[in-house]
Amino acid sequence: MKTSVSMYSLNQYIRNHGWGIYEFIDYAKEIGADGVELLDVYWTNKDEEIDGVLAYLKTKNLPVSAYDVSNNFVKPTAAERKTEVDRVIEGIYTAKKLGTNIVRVFCGDLMDGITYDEGRAWIIEGFKACLAIAEQEQVYLAIENHGLFAGKAEQVKSMIDEIDSDFLKSTLDTGNFLLVQEDPYLSTKRLKSDVVHVHFKDFRKVETDFQGQSFKALNGDRYLGTVAGEGMINLENIISELKSVQYDGWYSIEYEGHEDSKECVKRSIEKLVSLAKG
Numbered sequence: 001m002k003t004s005v006s007m008y009s010l011n012q013y014i015r016n017h018g019w020g021i022y023e024f025i026d027y028a029k030e031i032g033a034d035g036v037e038l039l040d041v042y043w044t045n046k047d048e049e050i051d052g053v054l055a056y057l058k059t060k061n062l063p064v065s066a067y068d069v070s071n072n073f074v075k076p077t078a079a080e081r082k083t084e085v086d087r088v089i090e091g092i093y094t095a096k097k098l099g100t101n102i103v104r105v106f107c108g109d110l111m112d113g114i115t116y117d118e119g120r121a122w123i124i125e126g127f128k129a130c131l132a133i134a135e136q137e138q139v140y141l142a143i144e145n146h147g148l149f150a151g152k153a154e155q156v157k158s159m160i161d162e163i164d165s166d167f168l169k170s171t172l173d174t175g176n177f178l179l180v181q182e183d184p185y186l187s188t189k190r191l192k193s194d195v196v197h198v199h200f201k202d203f204r205k206v207e208t209d210f211q212g213q214s215f216k217a218l219n220g221d222r223y224l225g226t227v228a229g230e231g232m233i234n235l236e237n238i239i240s241e242l243k244s245v246q247y248d249g250w251y252s253i254e255y256e257g258h259e260d261s262k263e264c265v266k267r268s269i270e271k272l273v274s275l276a277k278g
Contacts, residue, residue: 001239001276004028004065004252005265006037006199012261014042022167024253025060031266032273035065038098039251040091050097063248066102066142066171066197069094069098073126074108074119074149081122088130094141101139102197102250104171107150107159116149120159123149134167134275142171142197145187151180153187160194170194170259172242173254174233174237175201175225179217188238192245199254203232225256228268236275 005028013027015017028036034059043049057064069091071084091103107123127141134141143156150156160168172195177184181255188195188274202225206214216221229235239251253268255261 002250004035004250005033006254009255029060035063037066039068062098064098073110073123082147085129131165144171153190169196171197171198174201198251199249204226204231229271243252
């Protein structure tokens with residue numbers, strides 16, 4: 001099992017303590033992660049920074065597990081949608097430079113005045129445009145189960161099947177299924193053959209919003225991120241299900257709770273390693 005940490009897990013330290021990519025890399029190395037997951041939103045000036053980051057990663061012997069692009073294909077104008085396509089294509093080339101063949105992608109969000117069918121058609125159109133480059137560069141676009149267009153396993157699966165490209169796959173987020181009232185284990189069974197990247201995450205149900213840090217499910221329930229293995233998701237069963245299809249890719253910790261993220265990510269890595277040994 002290859003363990004990784006998403007830089008997003010340390011957003012608390014990026015926001016409140018001025019962390020940048022180098023501090024994050026130091027931390028990931030310190031807690032024994034095998035790799036790091038980087039995001040497009042954390043560059044100050046990518047063109048000026050990327051060579052230095054690559055060199056620093058080599059000194060730490062840490063590969064990049066995946067590169068995350070926060071795109072949204074559900075935009076009302078063709079020009080806006082092209083901007084999102086260009087953003088993903090830039091992410092493909094950045095991923096190649098960083099040495100990973102996985103780009104985590106989103107689909108988009110519902111907005112007033114746009115029907116579900118219309119938005120889904122734009123998502124399909126966007127992915128097809130991006131895949132012309134992804135296939136050429138041999139880079140996987142890995143749809144995260146996230147939002148109302150792709151929160152459910154069947155939504156992700158139907159897009160992958162309809163587009164029918166060897167380079168459109170799944171980033172399996174173990175926690176997000178709860179937000180659309182799906183069982184994470186059953187959803188994993190549905191998607192397991194398409195998974196090329198895993199966000200290893202856990203949630204617990206809460207009664208309050210925790211100052212805006214909890215997530216509201218479709219039925220109104222609220223969930224808060226917690227240390228992997230200390231919430232309500234049977235992560236061991238999910239790992240077992242992925243092993244059944246010989247998944248040998250990255251498991252990347254994504255912590256979305258309100259407690260100290262350095263400590264919680266460290267404990268999540270420890271849990272992941274213990275499950276791998278088990």
